[in-house]
Amino acid sequence: MQILWNELKKILTWKMLLLIVAVNAVMYFLFIEFYITHFPNGRPELDYYNVSVEVLDRYGIDIDEAAYEGMKKTYASGIKKVDAFLQATPKYAEKGLTTYEKVMNIEDDGPLDLRWELYDETIGDTLWELQAWKSFIEVYESGEEILDGWIDYEMSNAQENRINELKETKQWMVFPDVALENYKMLIKEIAVTVFLSIVILISPIFIKDRLGRIDALQYTAKTGRNLFKVKIIAGFLATFLVVSGLLTIYFSLYATNHTAMFFDLPIHKLVGHLSWYDPTFFQFILLTVFGIYLLAFISAAIAMTTSSIVPNMISLIGVQIPYVFLLNGVIVNYLVTRVISIYVAKWLVPTAYGMLLVASVVFIVLMWKREKTRDLLL
Numbered sequence: 001m002q003i004l005w006n007e008l009k010k011i012l013t014w015k016m017l018l019l020i021v022a023v024n025a026v027m028y029f030l031f032i033e034f035y036i037t038h039f040p041n042g043r044p045e046l047d048y049y050n051v052s053v054e055v056l057d058r059y060g061i062d063i064d065e066a067a068y069e070g071m072k073k074t075y076a077s078g079i080k081k082v083d084a085f086l087q088a089t090p091k092y093a094e095k096g097l098t099t100y101e102k103v104m105n106i107e108d109d110g111p112l113d114l115r116w117e118l119y120d121e122t123i124g125d126t127l128w129e130l131q132a133w134k135s136f137i138e139v140y141e142s143g144e145e146i147l148d149g150w151i152d153y154e155m156s157n158a159q160e161n162r163i164n165e166l167k168e169t170k171q172w173m174v175f176p177d178v179a180l181e182n183y184k185m186l187i188k189e190i191a192v193t194v195f196l197s198i199v200i201l202i203s204p205i206f207i208k209d210r211l212g213r214i215d216a217l218q219y220t221a222k223t224g225r226n227l228f229k230v231k232i233i234a235g236f237l238a239t240f241l242v243v244s245g246l247l248t249i250y251f252s253l254y255a256t257n258h259t260a261m262f263f264d265l266p267i268h269k270l271v272g273h274l275s276w277y278d279p280t281f282f283q284f285i286l287l288t289v290f291g292i293y294l295l296a297f298i299s300a301a302i303a304m305t306t307s308s309i310v311p312n313m314i315s316l317i318g319v320q321i322p323y324v325f326l327l328n329g330v331i332v333n334y335l336v337t338r339v340i341s342i343y344v345a346k347w348l349v350p351t352a353y354g355m356l357l358v359a360s361v362v363f364i365v366l367m368w369k370r371e372k373t374r375d376l377l378l
Helices: 002-011 016-037 045-059 065-088 100-104 112-118 124-141 143-151 157-168 178-202 204-211 215-216 224-257 281-309 315-339 348-373
Strands: none
Touching: 002 045, 002 224, 016 178, 016 215, 016 224, 045 124, 045 178, 065 124, 100 124, 100 215, 124 143, 124 204, 143 157, 178 224, 178 281, 178 315, 204 224, 204 281, 204 315, 281 315, 281 348, 315 348
8 A cells, every 4th residue: 555655645745646637727717717716607698597597597408388488477577678668669669660670670771770779678688588598498399399300410310319219209309409509518628628638647657767777776675577557546546536626626617607507407308409319418427427538538448558659758648649639620529518418429439438448448448568578678
């Protein structure tokens, strides 16, 4: 245990931790901060968010006919409020803009400037909210037609069967995807940042001792070559600790987006998000976190393998650049953010994870076999 602790301290040095902090700070301000500080991102996204919260508060997750009628009443009440404002304001009434319908139906050659001025009036918020309420109502009314529209695209039999399953159980898309889309974009950047941190952290684990010829001295001790296995365990333990720490920090920041009210909402109820399974938003978050841990351990295994083989630091960096680009461009997109998407073959994600895990285990085993026979004098 003492040896493991010493190896762990060699990985988690204060210089390395400062480097990880610096990398995360740069990545945060370049790619992550936007999805924290700009949510909801302007209008009408803000209004879709507010109306979604109100609908959940009033009617809950399942939108039935009673909820539908309630939404129509709210929409009608908002229209009356706008009509009263227009009729009581001369600059709009004199131009014939006396109702909400007339404002929305202004042609390109009409008084469009007045329409946009109206959004700056005290009634402006109501106008934005009415668009969100109208969208809710229209989506509810077109539930089956929306799902039918997705079948029009080139889909496999399995994909069509999944959509038909949703139609048979009347699982319509109703809620805007504002919160989920924000989370997907955010978790993609977080995942890339975490994986980059792990690659930087773990890469020197073997090459540092080998270049300094420290391994030759270490292997003369009682532990001998078994120290190699201790280093591997320390590498995975360090990976777990760093990933846990980073995710704790990033999810603490994400909590300021105030999306907890959507956590019990099934993914398939969000417009535009068809999936093979029926997790809630919160379960989807847990699924992505689990995927990040798995991919982090896989990244650590690849980094350790590379570290045990390459002759110098330059080679260590160069060999891993393609993998980092692959992580950012393909792996995160398919194995984290689109992990249950209907647009990704159902077999692809579990197969990809399985192949990566098997490859990682094979790499570790081959490393150990090579280490047992390696000539330290070369």
